Amino acid sequence: ENASYFGDSRFNDRWTEMSLDAIATRAAADRSALDKLRTIDRATLSPADQLDYDTFAWQLQRSVERQKFREYLQPVGHQGGPQTADGMVEVLSFATVKDYQDWLKRLEALPTMIDQSIALMQEGVKAGNLPPRILMQRVPAQIAGQIVEVDERLHPSLLALGCRAARDPHASLLQKRGGVVEFGRIAQLEARGVVGGIAVEIDQRMVTRVAAKV
Numbered sequence: 001e002n003a004s005y006f007g008d009s010r011f012n013d014r015w016t017e018m019s020l021d022a023i024a025t026r027a028a029a030d031r032s033a034l035d036k037l038r039t040i041d042r043a044t045l046s047p048a049d050q051l052d053y054d055t056f057a058w059q060l061q062r063s064v065e066r067q068k069f070r071e072y073l074q075p076v077g078h079q080g081g082p083q084t085a086d087g088m089v090e091v092l093s094f095a096t097v098k099d100y101q102d103w104l105k106r107l108e109a110l111p112t113m114i115d116q117s118i119a120l121m122q123e124g125v126k127a128g129n130l131p132p133r134i135l136m137q138r139v140p141a142q143i144a145g146q147i148v149e150v151d152e153r154l155h156p157s158l159l160a161l162g163c164r165a166a167r168d169p170h171a172s173l174l175q176k177r178g179g180v181v182e183f184g185r186i187a188q189l190e191a192r193g194v195v196g197g198i199a200v201e202i203d204q205r206m207v208t209r210v211a212a213k214v
Contacts, residue, residue, distance in 0.1 A: 031064055
């Protein structure tokens with residue numbers, strides 16, 4: 001997600017893989033990168049490269065040091081989690097057909113992201129690695145806020161078009177600028193509707209259970 005927020009669109013069709021295996025792989029990669037960086041003789045670098053070296057070393061050291069806290073066991077909080085995933089549309093550029101297709105792929109991958117979040121929360125409960133109760137008490141309301149009913153009267157084409165058209169790159173609607181603009185409005189409505197499914201997928205009982213144990 002960071003890439004998308006920083007304007008790098010190469011990964012706009014996916015969420016960060018948050019399985020335990022993927023997390024362990026990334027952690028090992030950071031440790032390996034730090035070890036390799038330390039084999040470079042900093043004194044042989046130019047002043048500009050030394051600054052890059054120091055910045056990269058600081059970032060890697062902080063990342064490796066934080067691994068012991070297993071922060072990933074708290075994937076849901078009042079400042080972020082699947083229940084706030086729809087906020088990303090505020091920074092994405094919906095200017096091309098691919099932009100919409102990428103977002104739909106992300107929406108289709110939401111169940112996997114939610115399942116991974118639930119699995120991490122369950123591990124956090126077992127390990128006693130939990131966020132403060134006062135903060136988690138805000139989360140059920142955030143999830144409830146995602147339960148919305150799309151008023152089809154706002155967009156008459158929603159019922160007929162849905163979002164299936166985006167899966168067809170030859171859909172005539174998406175070949176016209178006006179159609180793309182209209183589809184953008186529809187896609188954002190669907191985004192909220194699909195994310196609204198989080199209230200069912202993530203199961204508020206899990207959130208309540210985590211909060212109660214803090």
